[in-house]
Amino acid sequence: MLAFPQFSLRAIAVWRRNFLVWRKLALPSVLGNLADPMIYLFGLGYGLGGLLPAVGGVTYIQFLAAGTVCSSTMNAASFEALYSGFSRMHVQKTWDAILNAPVSLDDVVTGEWLWAAAKATLSGAAILVVISALGFVASPLALLALPVIFLTGLAFAGLGLIVTALATSYDFFMYYFTLLITPMVLLSGVFFPIEQLPPAVQAIAGALPLAHAVRLVRPLLMGQLPADMALHLLVLVATAMFSFWLALILTRRRLLS
Template sequence: MSWQDAIPNPGALTVVQRNFGVWRKLLLPSMLGNFGDPLLYLLALGYGLGHFVGHMDGMPYITFIASGIVASSVMNTASFEGLYSAFTRMSAQHTYAAMLATPLRVSDILAGEVLWAAIKGLISAIAIIIVASFFGAIQGPWVWLSIPVILLSGLSFGSLALVMTAMARSYDFFMYYFTLAVTPMFLFCGVFYPLHSLPAFAQDIAQVLPLTHAVALMRPLLTGQLPRQVPYHLGVLLLYTVIPYLIAWRLLVRRLLR
């Protein structure tokens, strides 16, 4: 196969439609987690820890951390969907094999999975934005501009997760990704404190990670400001979408068709 075969057809949307139909049956517990988890974070960290921290980067700590939680939630949700849920469909349920018996191609399945992971990330982010808005932690005229950023971030983390899924032989494999990638990004990419508080070498490492750029774009938009270096941050997220997507496609072709 040539790299042109990695370009998906509109059939990728049928994969999204199929996943949405399954998710709709689990809507209530899923939405409970989307609203409940951020509420606990905001109460425990925004109000609890924020009482001692006060202000950070010129804003109340609950405002600072709420925007960071939005970005990290996109990462966690898209990663979980691209890892555990996608692996279940591929290996346990053999859904991919059934899809390949139709006119769908590997690229259609992969693109549909990546897009669905981004949509799940968007749903989670909107839930947090709604909850945080009741606390006055999310406000300003640019909130809606964060939606395309959230989607692009979800595409990035979904593509990265599907690279791991394409290589995995069991669910245990994903612990490496969470321990070595997701958790470090959650802790060191500006979710809980500004990057300039880190040592110089740690700041340099953080600049290579996609969550740093997601936070750099979302935090200003969700707090009534406009982000800086927008083309740079968008470019990094775009690279983290396209390159992992191509790698995942090549790996899935080898796994599913050979």
């Protein structure tokens, strides 16, 4: 059960299965993923932003745009790994069907992980495109945000798959969103600088993967190289790898016992 993951190229077949389903509904899916964060971005960015002086050296909407890229990536990865993953694993029994073929459970979980991260990347990138077109991005350095977005997707896809492996029904996911995701958005510097928080709370924020993603993406969109880049990357990579590994162990325990 604790064995090292056995990767194989069959994971790609699992990824392609999900891609084919997505392709059928690609346009509504992209627009749906874009609409919600954009409403918040414009609503808060212009509404609230009108009352505020520059935040972190830029206009509030510019400040918020970078945070929105990260939080949307997180949301897209989480929804895919939780609701869609659980549907395929538990409700539709798609994974059971796949496991009867020469595909291992490790391949299935790997395929799902990479898929959720890819879909999240698309979500984050779509917002990046829109905010670039609106002039909220300072330089081509923003392109370096793309690998960070993918890494953020991997981290939250892995965390989501852990929850899916433990879930008994869709209701279970509400706890994850209310107890983890929502506080994480508020503490990670998406809406306001982390420095506004009391020092003790700032320390907690230092442990949140979303905070590290924001610390990387925001400077890149402003045309600067992030400070402590290696540390932030390391946290995201470690979260991605460890959460994936734990999700794999829990899923093996659930389905192969």
